[in-house]
Amino acid sequence: DTAVSQTPKYLVTQMGNDKSIKCEQNLGHDTMYWYKQDSKKFLKIMFSYNNKELIINETVPNRFSPKSPDKAHLNLHINSLELGDSAVYFCASSPYRGDTEAFFGQGTRLTVV
Amino acid sequence: GENVEQHPSTLSVQEGDSAVIKCTYSDSASNYFPWYKQELGKGPQLIIDIRSNVGEKKDQRIAVTLNKTAKHFSLHITETQPEDSAVYFCAASNSHTGNQFYFGTGTSLTVIP
Numbered sequence: 041d042t043a044v045s046q047t048p049k050y051l052v053t054q055m056g057n058d059k060s061i062k063c064e065q066n067l068g069h070d071t072m073y074w075y076k077q078d079s080k081k082f083l084k085i086m087f088s089y090n091n092k093e094l095i096i097n098e099t100v101p102n103r104f105s106p107k108s109p110d111k112a113h114l115n116l117h118i119n120s121l122e123l124g125d126s127a128v129y130f131c132a133s134s135p136y137r138g139d140t141e142a143f144f145g146q147g148t149r150l151t152v153v
Numbered sequence: 154g155e156n157v158e159q160h161p162s163t164l165s166v167q168e169g170d171s172a173v174i175k176c177t178y179s180d181s182a183s184n185y186f187p188w189y190k191q192e193l194g195k196g197p198q199l200i201i202d203i204r205s206n207v208g209e210k211k212d213q214r215i216a217v218t219l220n221k222t223a224k225h226f227s228l229h230i231t232e233t234q235p236e237d238s239a240v241y242f243c244a245a246s247n248s249h250t251g252n253q254f255y256f257g258t259g260t261s262l263t264v265i266p
Contacts (some may be wrong), residue, residue, distance in 0.1 A: 044196075073254075075155065080258075081191075081240055081258075081259045082256075082258055082259070083157030083197070083242060083256040083259070083263070084256075085255075086252060086255070096253055130196055130197070132196075137165075139184065139185040139204055139246070139248040140185075141187050141199040141202060142187075142199075142254055143199075144197045144198070145196050146194075146195060147194075147195070147196050147197050
């Protein structure tokens, strides 16, 4: 029944590794997002996809690569992880309209050691 | 792009008192303003939203006001309860350019029993 689900919930990995976070939504939404929340709780958009097409790519290192195999999934792959990548990453989805809410997943806490 | 500022960053109130959180935005084209509540270890969840054609909206103990001229909007929580303790985020979006939510920096609300 979970509307937006992301896995894993926790991820601890060493510097230099490559990791992926998966996200799926069952709401039939056209738009999906990745947000990064740092230790100060700031929520910053990283990417936005509409019907599998990238529509927003904020200033994010190219080590981060989103992939949307279909409009219900938006995965985030991170290469060569750095200490500064440690954060909570949230997936979200919404209809492609700017006047309706976005639904968030539970978050993935990434810790790079 | 849009810039959303939120104040205060932390707020402590006695149970039963009211809490007010204020946000300002910069882009006059923004027309949708959701408020999210984030509890510890969870993703943000919508608690109330307001569209630019409305000046005020209320849902039980929660109300939001919008002043388009001054470009600011506020969240009001009355009769606060300990379970209201959480981080609250305001956001702004422009429905004409699709969904891109710009979030405020968050307010950590503590309700003291």
